[in-house]
Amino acid sequence: MALEPITSVQGTAVHVPGDDIDTDRIIPARYLKCVTFDDLAGTHFYDVRFDTDGRPTGHPLDDPRFAGASIMLSGSNFGCGSSREHAPQAIYRSGFRAIIAESFAEIFFGNSTTLGMPCVCAGREDIQTLAAAIEADSSVPLTIDLESLTVTRGDLRVPITIADSARHSLSAGRWDPIQELLDNNDAIESTARALPYV
Amino acid sequence: MGKTLYQKVWDAHAVGTLADGRTQLFIGTHLIHEVTSPQAFGMLRDLNLPVKYPHRTFATIDHIVPTINQDAPADPLAAEMMDALRKNADDFGITYFDLASGKQGIVHVVGPEQGITQPGTTIACGDSHTATHGAFGAIAFGIGTTQVRDVLATQTMAMAPLKVRRIEVNGKLRPGVYAKDVTLHIIRLLGAKGGIGFAYEYAGSTFENFSMEERMTVCNMAIEGGARCGYVNPDEKTFEFLKGRPYAPDEDEWDAAVERWKSFASDTDATYDDVVVIDAADIEPTVTWGISPDQGIAIGETIPDPAQADNEADRKSFQEALEYMQIPGGTPIKGVRIDVAFIGSCTNGRLSDFREAAKFLQGRKVADGIQAIAVPGSQITAIQCENEGLDKIFEEAGFEWRAAGCSMCLAMNPDKLVGDQLCASSSNRNFKGRQGSPTGRTVLMSPVMVAAAAVTGAIADAREVFDVDPAAA
Numbered sequence: 001m002a003l004e005p006i007t008s009v010q011g012t013a014v015h016v017p018g019d020d021i022d023t024d025r026i027i028p029a030r031y032l033k034c035v036t037f038d039d040l041a042g043t044h045f046y047d048v049r050f051d052t053d054g055r056p057t058g059h060p061l062d063d064p065r066f067a068g069a070s071i072m073l074s075g076s077n078f079g080c081g082s083s084r085e086h087a088p089q090a091i092y093r094s095g096f097r098a099i100i101a102e103s104f105a106e107i108f109f110g111n112s113t114t115l116g117m118p119c120v121c122a123g124r125e126d127i128q129t130l131a132a133a134i135e136a137d138s139s140v141p142l143t144i145d146l147e148s149l150t151v152t153r154g155d156l157r158v159p160i161t162i163a164d165s166a167r168h169s170l171s172a173g174r175w176d177p178i179q180e181l182l183d184n185n186d187a188i189e190s191t192a193r194a195l196p197y198v
Numbered sequence: 199m200g201k202t203l204y205q206k207v208w209d210a211h212a213v214g215t216l217a218d219g220r221t222q223l224f225i226g227t228h229l230i231h232e233v234t235s236p237q238a239f240g241m242l243r244d245l246n247l248p249v250k251y252p253h254r255t256f257a258t259i260d261h262i263v264p265t266i267n268q269d270a271p272a273d274p275l276a277a278e279m280m281d282a283l284r285k286n287a288d289d290f291g292i293t294y295f296d297l298a299s300g301k302q303g304i305v306h307v308v309g310p311e312q313g314i315t316q317p318g319t320t321i322a323c324g325d326s327h328t329a330t331h332g333a334f335g336a337i338a339f340g341i342g343t344t345q346v347r348d349v350l351a352t353q354t355m356a357m358a359p360l361k362v363r364r365i366e367v368n369g370k371l372r373p374g375v376y377a378k379d380v381t382l383h384i385i386r387l388l389g390a391k392g393g394i395g396f397a398y399e400y401a402g403s404t405f406e407n408f409s410m411e412e413r414m415t416v417c418n419m420a421i422e423g424g425a426r427c428g429y430v431n432p433d434e435k436t437f438e439f440l441k442g443r444p445y446a447p448d449e450d451e452w453d454a455a456v457e458r459w460k461s462f463a464s465d466t467d468a469t470y471d472d473v474v475v476i477d478a479a480d481i482e483p484t485v486t487w488g489i490s491p492d493q494g495i496a497i498g499e500t501i502p503d504p505a506q507a508d509n510e511a512d513r514k515s516f517q518e519a520l521e522y523m524q525i526p527g528g529t530p531i532k533g534v535r536i537d538v539a540f541i542g543s544c545t546n547g548r549l550s551d552f553r554e555a556a557k558f559l560q561g562r563k564v565a566d567g568i569q570a571i572a573v574p575g576s577q578i579t580a581i582q583c584e585n586e587g588l589d590k591i592f593e594e595a596g597f598e599w600r601a602a603g604c605s606m607c608l609a610m611n612p613d614k615l616v617g618d619q620l621c622a623s624s625s626n627r628n629f630k631g632r633q634g635s636p637t638g639r640t641v642l643m644s645p646v647m648v649a650a651a652a653v654t655g656a657i658a659d660a661r662e663v664f665d666v667d668p669a670a671a
Contacts, residue, residue: 018515018518019511019515020390020391020490020515022490022627022629022630024608024627024629024630024631024632025629025630025631028631028636029608029609029610029632029634030609030610030634032233032261032610033262033273033275033276033279033610034275034279035236035237035240035278035279035282036236036237036240037237037343047630047631047636048630051636052617052635052636052637076391077390077391077394077424080390080391080424081326081421081627081629082325082326082608082627083234083324083325083326083328083340083341083342084233084234084342085234085237085324085342085343085344086343088342103391103394105391105394105424106394106395106424106426107326107340107341107342107421107426110341110342110345111342111343111344111345114342114344114345115344124511163358164218164219165218165219165220165356165358166218168217168218168219169217169218172217172218174217174218176344177216177218177220177348177355177356178245178347178348178351178352180216180217180222180356181216181222181348181351181352181354181355181356182247182351182352184213184214184222184352184354185352187213187214187222188213188222188224188250188352188353188354191211191212191213191224192224192251192353194210195210195211195224195226196454196455196458197226197227197316197318197319197447197455198224198226198251198254
């Protein structure tokens with residue numbers, strides 16, 4: 001499967017502050033009642049964006065200044081909890097193409113990478129600096145460059161990190177590994193033969 | 199130099215190295231349920247791919263199953279998911295423990311119960327609590343739906359190896375302290391993100407003395423500490439548990455299987471990336487007070503006061519948690535009123551959990567105004583409990599005795615909190631909104647502590663409520 005290489009992501013950003021933002025918060029379980037991911041756009045962070053009567057709470061994701069943002073900024077351990085791929089799917093299908101956070105939970109990170117949505121880590125202070133800049137002027141786009149491992153916004157430039165394997169698979173257009181896995185069929189079968197329980 | 203179980207299992211299942219440097223890992227056992235698999239089957243159909251080894255995938259239904267009238271969900275979306283799993287299992291030739299099989303239940307209860315979960319194997323499931331199976335010395339972890347597709351299509355997935363942290367707990371737990379307290383204590387100590395990048399090897403005399411069910415309770419919550427998998431080295435208890443189960447090796451293959459399983463245990467001279475040692479006597483009945491599983495305290499402690507936090511980040515997170523929980527910092531957790539008591543889930547929905555809670559509930563009554571529900575983890579667990587008369591003890595105490603499923607752990611079925619109800623829960627997550635109401639509140643604890651909260655109507659020290667001498671040997 002030939003995929004578009006992803007070496008950079010450019011777009012305006014929104015800051016969703018907080019540490020340990022779990023996948024139940026990213027997508028409440030009731031939206032998991034589906035047999036496809038097709039209708040998940042807009043379900044992201046639903047219960048913090050709307051109160052129990054359905055009225056907007058004034059969450060940054062609904063602030064008109066950040067409308068059209070395609071990069072999300074957040075804190076540490078982003079995406080912890082449930083393995084539900086619905087979480088990154090909901091974020092992606094709501095228009096996001098990359099997340100910058102202090103750190104990510106592993107399953108969420110893997111799910112996002114496989115979708116072609118880079119998750120990059122930046123230092124706490126750098127995220128605060130970026131967040132303050134976005135707050136001051138939300139119209140200036142950010143550029144996440146996976147080659148130089150930086151995020152730039154105007155004159156502002158901060159370093160980022162991402163697992164080498166994810167950086168490689170994104171930039172080589174191999175972020176969905178299915179074809180490579182299928183290509184190794186002979187090795188799969190010989191591994192299986194050596195495992196008595198299989 | 200010796201190897202850990204993690205390294206041995208990894209090496210035996212490594213198919214090769216992918217271009218991005220990750221390992222193509224063979225997944226010997228794949229478990230699926232109705233929530234995270236239908237999209238994967240859709241992807242397979244789109245790509246026109248078959249399931250590579252259909253006999254190595256096992257399905258059951260758990261998240262959406264109502265615990266009253268199991269097979270008649272009033273919710274059309276739930277019915278659609280139920281139908282999809284039936285069709286996918288049929289179309290692709292996958293064994294399905296459905297509601298009519300008598301073997302249905304929470305996937306992490308069913309796997310061990312059927313003897314599908316075995317030492318020295320790799321187990322994946324689109325569910326983060328897959329680490330539960332690590333109790334048998336398997337490397338078991340949760341995966342996303344696209345990876346479910348990968349495993350269905352190739353029986354493999356791409357993964358980078360983890361580091362291994364040995365968490366040694368030594369000594370005898372004090373009366374009234376359970377496996378749940380051990381896991382909550384570990385998470386409190388190491389944090390919700392402390393395990394990122396690690397597999398946890400749980401070891402030490404406390405784990406050696408644990409039953410398989412107790413080991414499962416601890417491994418189950420590895421992910422709440424950030425670790426994608428947790429395991430206990432296999433021993434005689436492991437083998438004894440598996441012997442005679444439907445999918446365990448037959449009599450004539452048994453000895454060879456046991457020899458092989460033993461060979462996977464960590465070598466005594468294995469090296470670890472990190473070691474943490476805990477004294478069992480330091481562990482108290484532990485409960486959460488906030489909105490992350492690492493926000494835990496011993497039952498006798500007071501809830502942290504944001505004003506006393508070490509740093510600004512902690513202060514903010516304490517404040518956010520306490521505002522949500524509607525409880526003041528700096529006050530005791532003991533005495534906080536509850537509305538609902540829930541015993542069940544893949545963490546604590548097994549026979550020994552119900553036995554232990556029933557022991558104390560016998561002759562007692564749930565406090566007025568409290569809804570208390572007990573939900574066995576599987577249809578087989580339900581029958582085991584009912585054969586011992588445990589259902590009657592729960593019912594006489596004022597609990598509702600329900601049918602098997604995930605129930606109130608995650609609110610994908612009719613069992614949900616309403617409004618800002620506070621639930622004393624034997625489940626695994628206290629995230630905002632986890633139990634189905636966006637303002638619902640969860641306090642995690644052991645089943646016996648849930649029983650104590652149910653009968654007093656408030657968070658309580660089960661040792662005081664049930665006259666357990668904490669100093670007894």
